[in-house]
Amino acid sequence: KPWTSAERYRAYADYSPEFIADLTTAVASSAYKNTYHIQPKTGLLNDPNGFSYFNGKYHLFYQVFPYGPVHGLKSWALMTSTDLIHWTDEGLKLFPDTVFDSHGAYSGSALALSDDELFIFYTGNTRGTDGSRDAYQNGAIYSKSGDVQKFDAPLLRTPAGYTDHFRDPMIFDANGQKFAIIGAQTCDEAGVAVLAQATDDSLTSWDYRGQVQFTQEKMGYMIECPNLVFIDQKAVLLFCPQGLDKSIVDYDNVFPNMYVIAESLDTESVTLTQPSALHNLDDGFEAYATQAFNAPDGRVLASSWLGLPDLDVPSNVDGWQGMLSLVKELTLKNGQLYQYPVVETLALRHDQQVINLSEVSFTIGTNSYELEIEVTEDNELYLFADADNSSHLSLKIDVKNGKIELNRANLPVSWAENYGTTRSTHVAPGKVKLNLFADTSSLEIFVNDGEKVMSSRIFTAPENTYLFAKNSLSANVWQLKK
Numbered sequence: 247k248p249w250t251s252a253e254r255y256r257a258y259a260d261y262s263p264e265f266i267a268d269l270t271t272a273v274a275s276s277a278y279k280n281t282y283h284i285q286p287k288t289g290l291l292n293d294p295n296g297f298s299y300f301n302g303k304y305h306l307f308y309q310v311f312p313y314g315p316v317h318g319l320k321s322w323a324l325m326t327s328t329d330l331i332h333w334t335d336e337g338l339k340l341f342p343d344t345v346f347d348s349h350g351a352y353s354g355s356a357l358a359l360s361d362d363e364l365f366i367f368y369t370g371n372t373r374g375t376d377g378s379r380d381a382y383q384n385g386a387i388y389s390k391s392g393d394v395q396k397f398d399a400p401l402l403r404t405p406a407g408y409t410d411h412f413r414d415p416m417i418f419d420a421n422g423q424k425f426a427i428i429g430a431q432t433c434d435e436a437g438v439a440v441l442a443q444a445t446d447d448s449l450t451s452w453d454y455r456g457q458v459q460f461t462q463e464k465m466g467y468m469i470e471c472p473n474l475v476f477i478d479q480k481a482v483l484l485f486c487p488q489g490l491d492k493s494i495v496d497y498d499n500v501f502p503n504m505y506v507i508a509e510s511l512d513t514e515s516v517t518l519t520q521p522s523a524l525h526n527l528d529d530g531f532e533a534y535a536t537q538a539f540n541a542p543d544g545r546v547l548a549s550s551w552l553g554l555p556d557l558d559v560p561s562n563v564d565g566w567q568g569m570l571s572l573v574k575e576l577t578l579k580n581g582q583l584y585q586y587p588v589v590e591t592l593a594l595r596h597d598q599q600v601i602n603l604s605e606v607s608f609t610i611g612t613n614s615y616e617l618e619i620e621v622t623e624d625n626e627l628y629l630f631a632d633a634d635n636s637s638h639l640s641l642k643i644d645v646k647n648g649k650i651e652l653n654r655a656n657l658p659v660s661w662a663e664n665y666g667t668t669r670s671t672h673v674a675p676g677k678v679k680l681n682l683f684a685d686t687s688s689l690e691i692f693v694n695d696g697e698k699v700m701s702s703r704i705f706t707a708p709e710n711t712y713l714f715a716k717n718s719l720s721a722n723v724w725q726l727k728k
């Protein structure tokens with residue numbers, strides 16, 4: 247039953263211990279729970295937030311509504327890790343508890359100021375009694391001891407010319423100065439990303455600098471979750487345009503997650519110089535709100551929400567929705583963006599087997615594994631299949647045309663069909679290398695070491711762990727540690 251607005255914005259304190267205990271039990275026993283990914287303990291997870299390195303640990307927060315699988319009153323939950331694969335759940339950290347974030351501590355970013363202080367820049371969502379929205383760009387300090395101290399007043403107000411769809415500040419460093427890129431909608435309903443600049447070292451005061459120039463085209467009616475990172479000196483913009491005309495760039499998901507590679511960010515003219523064409527960041531069914539940051543070790547690290555706005559997900563029946571992708575490293579090769587699970591992910595592997603996939607069923611008894619294959623002839627793989635392969639996810643590899651097509655139509659649980667049941671990606675014809683990270687209800691496919699990525703949620707029965715191939719081929723398979 248759909249949640250009313252009043253139910254979505256109910257105070258957390260109004261949920262009884264019994265309600266929470268029942269929900270926790272339902273989620274804990276969900277057959278869709280993944281084994282080596284970040285997912286909510288209860289309720290709905292969406293965007294990765296505040297991905298940063300602080301006090302000797304990676305900090306990865308995420309948007310969460312803890313009391314049901316809907317977009318309700320959002321907080322930030324925190325996970326920490328020293329190796330990007332073993333994560334500790336630190337619980338909820340940033341709550342919607344002031345007049346400037348009463349209806350949600352929305353997405354944002356974080357940057358360590360010192361070993362003691364992590365600066366958080368986030369959007370406070372508020373609603374008037376008439377349902378009208380007001381957005382504030384707020385700040386907080388997360389300290390080493392785990393406390394959050396919010397600044398008394400918003401750090402940036404919405405400048406003239408923009409609607410209340412103004413959110414998701416992502417802080418970054420350029421030429422020794424602190425900037426933030428923010429998603430926005432202009433009053434004439436165009437999606438833009440704007441630049442703000444900190445005017446003091448404590449980051450309590452910010453100036454609006456203007457719209458970031460990177461395309462002549464209209465970026466739909468809104469841009470969410472813009473990010474700017476620097477890879478090999480180049481400025482890479484990741485962003486989520488909503489309502490983008492498909493004649494500008496084609497995409498299949500309700501909203502795409504895209505990127506542009508530029509020579510540099512000219513902070514004077516607020517321009518991404520010599521921008522590339524727009525590209526889809528991920529060619530799978532569900533990837534959105536990717537957050538990336540320049541980590542102190544020189545890598546650019548990213549995580550995506552394996553979900554999309556406005557979707558009913560089959561795990562809703564168990565009281566939860568949404569998960570984060572593996573942590574990926576972003577690199578540039580021959581001018582192209584590559585995304586691949588961080589090298590630390592290799593430590594999840596155990597019990598390697600060299601297998602032969604064919605029309606004869608094969609299983610390791612679980613849907614949590616990494617499969618590595620090199621395909622030199624056209625083939626079709628079937629994963630998440632039942633024992634006689636009448637139900638499966640199919641992956642068609644057309645080597646001659648360099649086309650890879652994922653088809654979700656033949657699985658027992660159907661959902662999100664309005665957006666089609668196939669997704670495809672293209673690479674150069676010839677040999678194709680695939681690394682597939684399957685987890686109970688997800689699949690992240692990395693083509694040619696990260697040249698293309700397809701990330702999706704997959705829902706099937708727990709016993710459907712079989713793999714088949716139309717034409718026999720050998721593969722490596724590893725189980726992955728929980």
Ligand code: FRU
Pocket residue numbers: 292293309320352353354369413414470471535555
């Ligand atoms: C993207 C988004 C952000 C917003 C957050 C709210 O998925 O809509 O723009 O800050 O989710 O949870």
